[in-house]
Amino acid sequence: MDLPVMPPVRPMLAKSVKGIPDPDKFGGLSFEPKWDGFRCIVFRDGDEVELTSRNTKPLTRYFPEVVDAIREQLPERCVLDGELFVALEDRLEFEVLQERIHPARSRVDMLAEKTPACFVAFDLLALGDTSYVDRPFSERRAAMEESLSGLTGPCYLTRTTTDTGQAEEWFHQFEGAGLDGVVAKPLTATYRQNARTMLKIKHERTADVVVAGYREHKTSTPERPLLGSLLLGLYDDGKLQHVGVSASFSEKRRAELIAELQPLVVPIEEHPWGEWADWAIANPDRVPGTQSRWSAGKDLSFTPLRPDLVLEVAYDHMEGRRFRHTAQFRRWRTDRDPESCGYEQLEEPVSYELDRILLAGHEAGPGGDHHG
Incomplete structure (x- = not known):
């Protein structure tokens, strides 16, 4: 494997804030759903694929079906930051995802078939021979929209919006599909490993x-x-x-x-x-x-x-x-x-269909409602 960005990579992190922040204070913000799964950095160089966790530990052997999907759907040479998740009946199910970290190959293979995982990409670190870590998020997102257009699963490109009203609506609606809140990314920020550059707005x-x-x-x-x-x-x-x-x-x-x-x-x-x-x-x-x-x-x-x-x-x-x-x-x-x-x-969130999050705006082009 020979990529512009090589493992180990410690993913960029988020700090908690209360309520949807004012984009003007950050030079503009991009909002996206906060996925409730395993943080995962994908490295692909041709047929070689490696998945690593938030703590840089290998995840590749636990998700063979995701590795296959990456070879089929993602660019030939890329490094992507995203999340692994398992969805059952229109909801993310974290407990089911946890079952995949198992020492027995036979059990991993059985669960890969019974409860297959998916990957949703939300940041770009490298594409082809080019590193994007020093570029602003606005450029990284634009490159993702161009290179990851048309994904309908098991690999997806996350939705984004720059509209605070839309972000507020997502915060309340998406919990019904098992999502964990909303993340805000400064449009001008570079990709800083292990730094709390992003903002997360979670339910309390x-x-x-x-x-x-x-x-x-x-x-x-x-x-x-x-x-x-x-x-x-x-x-x-x-x-x-x-x-x-x-x-x-x-x-x-x-x-x-x-x-x-x-x-x-x-x-x-x-x-x-x-x-x-x-x-x-x-x-x-x-x-x-x-x-x-x-x-x-x-x-x-x-x-x-x-x-x-x-x-x-x-x-x-x-x-x-x-x-x-x-x-x-x-x-x-x-x-x-x-x-x-x-x-x-206990307050029960209103149910919400996961496909409406994953595939919304798909017919309208890459990224859907990226700019609101």
């Missing part, structure tokens, strides 16, 4: 949840116990379901919290999740304290707490019946009855 909501247990911090010792994360639950038909975790406390607060929670510690047999002790290992994704292929040997055991405490957390969106990311602690809700904390309080 709040929910009142029950504190059902805690895990100790990796630096916790018997002499100085420290809380690592709080295990959160919501009631569903009278049963307390595991919905996620809250973390990100200062060291001082970790020590205070673990001391404050000791009076609520109960034996697992007296806990709502005690019934899971015998069969939990068969269903690790729904149960705290069990090993799965994602835990990498970490100790995920937890200390059960009597479910008396309620706290308010901020979250971006759900994945199935759990928070997609770690929920952020907001405040204690001593005024709330734990049994009143159920799923019905």
